[in-house]
Amino acid sequence: MGRKEDDCENWRNGDVCSYTQSGSCKQRRHQPPLDTHYSQSDETSLRPDSAFLCNDAFSNNTAETEGKDGDEEDEEGHLDYHIGLVMKGRYKVLSTLGEGAFGRVVECIDTHKDERVAVKIMRNFETFCEVARSEIAVLEEINALDDGNTFACVRMLNWFEHEGHICIVFELLGLSTFEFLQQNNFLPFSVEQIRHMAFQIFRAVSFLHRNKMTHTDLKPENILFVCSDFDLEYDHITMCEQRKPRSLDVKVVDFGTVTFDHQHHESLVSTRHYRAPEVILELGWNQSCDVWSLGCVLFEFYLGQTLFPSHDCKEHLAMMEKVLGPIPSHLLQKTRKKHYVHNGRLNWDEWSSSDDYIRKHCQPLKHMKMKSEAEQQLFDLLSSMLEYDICRRITLEEALWHPFFSPLRT
Structure with missing residues (x-):
């Protein structure tokens, strides 16, 4: 089930939008809206509901179908449900x-346990x-291997079929880290x-790799x-208010594209901006492609914007060279491209x-100024x-022993 290069964008999960009361559509800087999952609506929070809505008609349709007696399937294979529908009794x-392309995510009340959950309804x-x-x-494998819920992977609570x-x-979680960045300007x-x-x-992710x-x-x-609650603090450097999360507990979600070591490895994986060079060059990939992706993620946390837009x-390869230096010739010699x-x-x-665009948006790593020892350690890790x-490339097991994490280990 290989994909052509033209299918490079979000080829498995597609563009995903979260329901908002305003019906607005806020797009990510330098890229189309991407996946967002299991986002918790918190009416008591200071934040707006969720970050994206790409289809106003979908929002209106949700309201219009409220109170219908039955549920049907639309021409795109989505379940045309209504608010108040009870699934599986x-x-x-x-x-x-x-x-998203996969289907829809809804917030439900589990009437057996009287708790709120997120239900992903596949097309x-x-x-x-x-x-x-x-x-x-x-997810069943993860639940079995981590029955104590020690590692920060989202928990699957159940699964069932409804109308095919x-x-x-x-479990119901909070905003994605991208949504938080977006709502924090x-x-x-x-x-x-x-x-x-x-x-x-x-x-x-190291747990997955092991x-x-x-x-x-x-x-x-x-x-x-895990929780989206935040405090507003005035920042004297930026001269504006910033949202500071009350809890930094996070979880990894979306295991629909997980590949076991023994399984066939698709030639094309990852969302473009987080795709490792060996994937682009079709050199074959292994677990280290996750390490590259997380390097891009941490840079985005640090910069507030995509590293390779x-x-x-x-x-994309030219941007890598601008930030990191030339791609080694022995890798270029091996590529099928x-x-x-x-x-x-x-x-x-x-x-x-x-190239003008690249010079504008990409800064060489060696030119980035580090103000503290912690920043120096972060950049060394990255x-x-x-x-x-x-x-x-470092493994995540090795990365956990990097000096950057010493304060947490002690």
Whole structure:
């Protein structure tokens, strides 16, 4: 089930939008809206509901169908549910949280336990049913291997079928880290905040790696706060109010594209901006592609913006070279993408308009100023994670012992 290069964007999960009362559509800087999952509606919070809504008609349709007696299926295979629908005699739909190529996510009340949950309702097409069955198998494995809920992976609570749609029940979490950045005007997280979040994320993904799994789609949209509550603080440097999360507990979500070591590895994985160079160059990939993705994620936390805001594979490689230096010639020699290479170097026109865009949006890593020892340690860790050669790239197990995390280990 390989994908062509033209399908590079969000080829599995698609563009995802979360329900908002305002019906507005806020797009990510430098890229289209991406996945957001299991986002909790908190009426007592100071924040607006969720960050995205790409289809006003969907919002209106949700309101119009409230109170209908039955539920149907639309032409795109989505379950055309209504507010108040009870699925499996247990899960009562309260609101819509998100929509994507895979289906829709709704907030429900579990009437058996009197607690709120998120239910992912897959589209009734075989392709998405396969993805759902794969995700359920992975989540059951995670639940069995981590029965104490030690690692920061979202918990699957149940799954069932409703009118031919596979539905997966999850614990209800808060905003994604991307949504939080967006609602905070893309002001970056502090180094201390990054340290606490990264330690949990690294432990969770390292747990997957030890159990022969690769996530393959790590990005800020797939890292969610357990609780979205925040305090407003005035920042004297930026001269504006900032949101400070009350809790830095996070969880990794979206296991629909997890690949076991023994399984066939699709040639194309990851959302573009977090895609490792070996994937773009079709050199083959392993668990270290997750390490690269997390390096990009932490940089985004630090900068408040995407590290590689590209929509083209070769431009993406040129951005990497601008930030990290030249791609090693031995990797370029091995690529099947021969049109990417000229005279042993990346085939890139440094006088093009695209290069002007790169110079504007990409700063060499060596030119970034580090103000503290903690920042120096963070940059040293990121440099080890963003190694072109997977043989030189740090593992997450090794990364957890990096000096950056020493305050948390002690």
